Amino acid sequence: MNDKKTYSISELASEFDVTTRSIRFYEDQQLLAPARRGQTRVYSSQDRVRLKLILRGKRLGFSLAETRELFELWDETTTGSEKQLNLLLVKIAEKRAELEQQLKDIAMVQLELDSAEARCRETLNEIQQKQQTE
Amino acid sequence: MNDKKTYSISELASEFDVTTRSIRFYEDQQLLAPARRGQTRVYSSQDRVRLKLILRGKRLGFSLAETRELFELWDETTTGSEKQLNLLLVKIAEKRAELEQQLKDIAMVQLELDSAEARCRETLNEIQQKQQTE
DNA sequence: ATACAGCTTTACGTTTACGTAAACTTCCTT
DNA sequence: AAGGAAGTTTACGTAAACGTAAAGCTGTAT
Known part of the structure; x- marks a missing residue:
């Protein structure tokens, strides 16, 4: 067990x-x-x-409430009635959509970090160039 | 412009x-x-x-504070001193790590949803089998 | 001229997710 | 026996992210 x-x-x-x-x-x-x-x-x-x-x-x-809802969904997978179960499938699909939005959001933020890092390194280079010529 | x-x-x-x-x-x-x-x-x-x-x-x-921090990071990419900029790179790396943890978390939750959906469909099948034989 | 639609500030209220302290039990150790 | 160490309940406090009036300014349509 x-x-x-x-x-x-x-x-x-x-x-x-x-x-x-x-x-x-x-x-x-x-x-x-x-x-x-x-x-x-x-x-x-x-x-x-x-x-x-x-x-x-x-x-x-x-939120804790959301997570609790997910737990309840899970618990009802064995006990639920037909109507309940179909409603569950809908909720599961909703959560999936949420997660996919988050994936997109993460991808965007990663791009922004890439961009920030690039600018950061450029500026650093400029500073070091200056120091070379001084 | x-x-x-x-x-x-x-x-x-x-x-x-x-x-x-x-x-x-x-x-x-x-x-x-x-x-x-x-x-x-x-x-x-x-x-x-x-x-x-x-x-x-x-x-x-x-949190709003975190997002504000990200904005400040971005703004400093042009103006910061060398020390500032190196600190920035560290912070950017930290944010990256956070995002990758989130990616893992999302993958796990997706698996859990898969599993819940499967159980859900199984139970639905059982119910419909019963209704057939009645 | 007035009314109202949309903007403003000020300020108190609310929900979520705990922190923190007080006062108590239980079990173990010295 | 006396004192910790780890558990418990009860309860008030707090930070974040707004909601919700209240009261006033401001342009414009009737």
């Missing part, structure tokens, strides 16, 4: 370089639901994967 | 589907600096480009 290893909150926090406060907040926002041993949170490897996904979403500028 | 056309704040707002409030806020945060005719803002085509860049940054999850 799945890795049966478990994690404490601070293990996950240091592994992913986030605060425990953040992890608890994600739980508060329904993005995580760790087990408890007494009142202590015990994270499974699935929980760990979810955390990884949350942080990945953040790097792409997803 | 550059397009000498100018734009009103509401023209830009409707073109890019943002509120005038947002545009003024970007100015407040030093991301835009339109000319004035009397007290009315007059946006040049360069201003328009900057706005486009701001929104592109937003789609990539950049």
